[in-house]
Amino acid sequence: MSEHFNDRQLIDTLFELNAADDRARVESHLAGCPACRRRADALRARFDQLSLLREDVAASETIIAGTVRAARLRRFKPREDRKESPWASPTPGLPRAAMFCESRAEWQAPQRTPPRRWRPVAAFALVLLVLAVVPLALREEKPAQRARQDAPASAPATPEAEVAAMDMDADEAGMIGVSEPMQVAALAKDEAPRFREEKESMNAADIEDLATGRAAGDKVAAPAEAGALALADAKGGELAFAARETPRPVSLHGLAAGSRKAASSMLPRAVPFDLPKADGSWTADAVRIDVLNREGRTAIAATNPSADWIAVLLIYHAGTNATLSKTVVMPPVSATNLTFDLQEGGWR
């Protein structure tokens, strides 16, 4: 009988960590050595206890949705140095949606962090600027204060502040957001999204109500409160839902108190769209996007009059977790040519 093997050699053999010939040598020894076999069996039984930790772990919908939402929020976080609304068109007369082209790069490619070597220089310049400006500002403090008192309330500086302000406004006014009809997006004909029909979520009456705006309790936001949404064709023919605030997240209006922030955070803040033609007409089918409140959920209807379809994207919310869960496409209905009149506050 050859010399006994130690624990390390036995463990390496049990888990196939040693070379094949070493393993064969140990196994051959185990066949004829009861003492080593007992020790190997004891080690195996000890390691079998690790399987107690092998039980399945299920990730909850909360953590999944939260992760996706956090990723979207981080990905579409607006540039800090952009003060005016990114929807604002740089060229008078050009539809504001043209700005989507600028946003497209943000949508398409994850951003690399730029080098930050300029920051110390910028900080130093800022200090100099403050030192130069503060004395001047102190001298003109009184006129400035008067101007602030006379001026209307300005928009919050950050998205978070906008969200908070929006919550407050919506709570006070009980308003429901409806997108401006002029905020349209283009879908190329050859990229027309393929739809699946999932009618279990809404019945025909719901759709009719949605399209005509007749649903009980639906109210209309003032134009200044209106947001804009758009429909884009994502990869693989799936519909991509996108929204952007003008100046605030439109989705906030449609959701019950407490879930607005969650719903807002899941909305991407940059959208890929095609440019209109030089004469201002759209290169493809235009879609009109409407948002209506439907008893605790937000329904977003995208209407394409020329193609006779209505896509309804629903955002459900449960507790504080809002989820974009369904893409419901309904057959053409008679209401496709309706437009929403912001001045009259109704459909015509």
Add this chain to the structure above:
Amino acid sequence: MQAVKDIAESDEAIMLNFQQGDPFALEILVRRHADALLGFLVRMCRDRSQAEDLFQETFLRVQSRAHQFKPGRRFKSWLYAIAAHLAVDHQRRSRWRSWFSLDDAPMQNMSDHRPDPSQAAASEDRKRQVRAALDRLPARQKATLVLAYFEDLTYPEVAATMGCSVGTVKTQVSRALHTLAGLLPDPAAGGAS
């Protein structure tokens, strides 16, 4: 249609779509790997809430470093490499805490099926001892062992995930098991060794 796409497309193809701007691609990957990745992180961490934090951070890093994903690389290895790095880093940072509470931190929501209270209590107790033994391993050894033993990755896959050679993986696993042999409770004695 989405379901069909989920099944048909590989992780790597979906990751490519994500690199090209598909807004739904990341969600597909999150859902596809959620249970397995969370399971890995739960085994690596001392409690579930920490594991969930790391789970979210893992996918945020997948997003922010998407441009670093090279075609031809296996997505799962890349994903677990990020998760393992985060878990190892987390364990190292919180090591001081573990000196004070080596045998506590019962896992929450890990088991809802308890046929017999006394049996379940004994099982939970044994599980705690096993977990405590696992937690005593050096972070990198633990990550290597968990990937190889619990996630059923082959040694070359673990090597790709941990960014080292297969030989190094085997050495780490061997050392981890040798240490565990002295830490795991003796099943015959019914208590800690």
